[in-house]
Amino acid sequence: LLIRGSSVQSRQGPPLNLLVFRTMISNSVIKKSSQSLLIVGPLASLAVSPSTNYDPINLIKLLFISSIAFFNLGLFLTNLSWFTRSVSKEIRILSTLFTLFLCSTLIFSGAPLSQQIWGSFGRNTGFLTYVSLLLILIATSVILDIKFYKSLVNILILTSIPMTVYCLIQVANLDPIGWSEKHPFGTLGNINFSSAFFGLSSISALSLFLDSTISRLKRIGLIFLVIVDQLIILSTGSIQGFMIFVAGSGIALFILILKNKKLKILRLPYLIITFISTFLVIDGLSNRGPLSRFLFAPSIVFRTDYWHAGWAMTLSHPFFGVGLDSYGDWYRKARGEISTLRTGPDRISNTAHNIFLDISSNGGFPLIICYILLNLIALYSAIKILKRNSNFSPYFVAIFSTWCGYVIQALISINQVGVGIWGWIFTGAIIGYERISNEIGNSNTTFKQKKREKRFSSTLTPLSGVGAFFGFAAGFFLAFIPFFADMKYKSAISSRYMDKIISSTRLPGSSAFHSELALDTAIKNNLTQQAREISDYLISEYPRDFMGWKARWVLNTST
Numbered sequence: 001l002l003i004r005g006s007s008v009q010s011r012q013g014p015p016l017n018l019l020v021f022r023t024m025i026s027n028s029v030i031k032k033s034s035q036s037l038l039i040v041g042p043l044a045s046l047a048v049s050p051s052t053n054y055d056p057i058n059l060i061k062l063l064f065i066s067s068i069a070f071f072n073l074g075l076f077l078t079n080l081s082w083f084t085r086s087v088s089k090e091i092r093i094l095s096t097l098f099t100l101f102l103c104s105t106l107i108f109s110g111a112p113l114s115q116q117i118w119g120s121f122g123r124n125t126g127f128l129t130y131v132s133l134l135l136i137l138i139a140t141s142v143i144l145d146i147k148f149y150k151s152l153v154n155i156l157i158l159t160s161i162p163m164t165v166y167c168l169i170q171v172a173n174l175d176p177i178g179w180s181e182k183h184p185f186g187t188l189g190n191i192n193f194s195s196a197f198f199g200l201s202s203i204s205a206l207s208l209f210l211d212s213t214i215s216r217l218k219r220i221g222l223i224f225l226v227i228v229d230q231l232i233i234l235s236t237g238s239i240q241g242f243m244i245f246v247a248g249s250g251i252a253l254f255i256l257i258l259k260n261k262k263l264k265i266l267r268l269p270y271l272i273i274t275f276i277s278t279f280l281v282i283d284g285l286s287n288r289g290p291l292s293r294f295l296f297a298p299s300i301v302f303r304t305d306y307w308h309a310g311w312a313m314t315l316s317h318p319f320f321g322v323g324l325d326s327y328g329d330w331y332r333k334a335r336g337e338i339s340t341l342r343t344g345p346d347r348i349s350n351t352a353h354n355i356f357l358d359i360s361s362n363g364g365f366p367l368i369i370c371y372i373l374l375n376l377i378a379l380y381s382a383i384k385i386l387k388r389n390s391n392f393s394p395y396f397v398a399i400f401s402t403w404c405g406y407v408i409q410a411l412i413s414i415n416q417v418g419v420g421i422w423g424w425i426f427t428g429a430i431i432g433y434e435r436i437s438n439e440i441g442n443s444n445t446t447f448k449q450k451k452r453e454k455r456f457s458s459t460l461t462p463l464s465g466v467g468a469f470f471g472f473a474a475g476f477f478l479a480f481i482p483f484f485a486d487m488k489y490k491s492a493i494s495s496r497y498m499d500k501i502i503s504s505t506r507l508p509g510s511s512a513f514h515s516e517l518a519l520d521t522a523i524k525n526n527l528t529q530q531a532r533e534i535s536d537y538l539i540s541e542y543p544r545d546f547m548g549w550k551a552r553w554v555l556n557t558s559t
Contacts, residue, residue: 028460029075029082032468033139034148037425040068040136041152042159044421045197048187050177054490054514057189058124059483061417062132066479067472069132072139074471078464086142090377091431095138098370102127104320105363111323112542114509118482119325120350121513122189125358125415126325128478133424137374140428144436149429150395153204156402156422157222160201160229163187167194167232184232193416195241196409198229200422202241203248203405204398210256211394239295240413243281248405250274252397259392303353303412305339310352312336313361314368321363327351329544330361348546355410355420375407378427381434388437396437399429482509489514498522498530505534512542519551532557 043064050056076083084092106116106127119126143149167184169175179185186194202225208214209222233241257263257270284291285300312334313322322330328350352358360368382400389396406423460468485507492504498521505515515538522531532555538548552558 034143036068045418046187053486062124063479066132066475069135070475071472074467078467101367109320109323111326116324121511137424137428141431149433153398157205188418191236192238195233195236195238197419199241199244202226202229202245203402206249207252207398244405248401252401306349306353309334310357310361319364324362351414355415378430381431385434485509512545516547
């Protein structure tokens with residue numbers, strides 16, 4: 001039937017739709033996949049490893065994301081007929097092209113292979129990360145279960161609760177972990193990232209609060225959580241979370257006004273207020289107008305420098321980019337004179353502070369076009385749902401408005417994996433939500449679907465179980481390589497033996513930054529021979545590493 005594309009016939013009525021068909025074929029696969037997707041977001045946002053790793057934030061998050069992404073890949077490959085039927089044609093084509101362009105960048109950009117696969121230190125947004133995020137997006141889009149998509153919203157809000165509690169502990173200076181930074185960054189390593197995360201979770205919470213059918217107690221809890229999280233954002237001094245929250249909540253509120261006939265009179269005034277407010281905010285961010293003293297900060301000017309450099313890299317490397325997560329290797333060359341002289345030549349960056357420009361500079365125009373099209377498909381799917389639904393659907397509004405908040409954040413910030421995971425999940429959720437809402441049509445169909453669903457086993461077949469196991473193992477192994485190298489580096493610096501430190505930097509998955517730290521230690525301790533050895537290694541493995549060349553200039557053994 002899969003090969004011929006024939007309809008599955010029911011004795012009681014017309015041919016069964018895609019929803020029923022996928023349940024008959026792979027209900028167990030759907031269940032296991034959805035269970036894994038419901039935990040990947042919380043794990044990616046909350047996991048830290050301060051006792052074992054020099055980078056206690058990103059590597060542990062990548063370990064969970066990669067393992068669960070490849071777990072789903074194992075399920076897909078062992079149920080290939082169902083999978084190819086379940087994925088929409090547009091997503092299948094774009095995902096294939098996105099992966100191919102990642103591979104072409106990996107091969108032809110000329111950037112160090114290890115750096116491209118696992119990413120630069122503290123970012124880890126290389127090949128493995130983007131493939132994993134893409135797999136999670138695809139898996140989310142094929143679940144085709146309204147209850148699952150609602151659960152994603154609930155899970156995001158629930159994830160924000162321990163994050164909120166931990167940030168309050170940090171605000172009170174009671175953090176049991178001795179972080180180098182004493183600010184409420186939660187488990188994300190930077191106040192900008194915690195600010196962005198709370199901005200996204202608050203959008204979802206407020207969207208559910210707008211639903212009058214939810215119990216009063218739940219609504220009180222939701223609005224209390226929103227208020228506390230916004231206060232935490234204000235305490236960080238990072239305005240991006242508040243801006244994301246205002247923008248996303250504004251979209252949710254507009255949909256409420258649009259769908260509620262009683263509020264029809266507010267549509268025009270709301271649009272006028274929104275237009276004026278947007279103009280004032282943009283003016284304030286540009287250091288003009290009455291809001292400038294609240295919104296403008298020197299860091300905004302610096303971001304424009306990083307954006308300019310990212311676009312310059314895209315234009316100079318239009319087909320393959322400068323290499324995945326290799327922005328930092330080219331920043332000094334790509335930045336303009338104004339950027340160089342604004343605060344001094346030593347102010348550098350290893351990211352464009354704009355996810356779209358990061359992707360375009362890393363992989364060229366082919367890669368960024370695919371990424372933009374993936375987002376446009378999500379936007380188009382959302383518009384179709386909004387046209388189809390006559391009532392206010394709080395969970396879909398939460399998904400869509402939170403996704404809009406993520407896109408806004410992507411224009412001004414970094415692709416931190418603990419925050420970015422939600423953007424990719426919600427992108428897939430919008431696409432899947434549109435397909436399932438189109439399939440269901442009405443609540444009666446949903447009832448029949450659930451009755452049929454009970455007839456089919458939720459236990460994985462032996463083949464699917466083996467595929468899932470090997471997929472998980474492959475994802476874990478690939479992400480454990482840099483995790484282990486970083487862990488060995490932390491152990492080596494604790495021993496204070498230079499030979500052990502150098503050996504740890506030669507492990508697979510070790511980054512240029514580990515070698516830079518070792519080089520700095522050698523120079524400060526007048527270990528000239530070891531310093532020369534490390535600088536030679538850096539220049540050999542990472543030809544555009546600035547510190548390797550600078551050390552050669554500093555060392556008295558150089559000609």
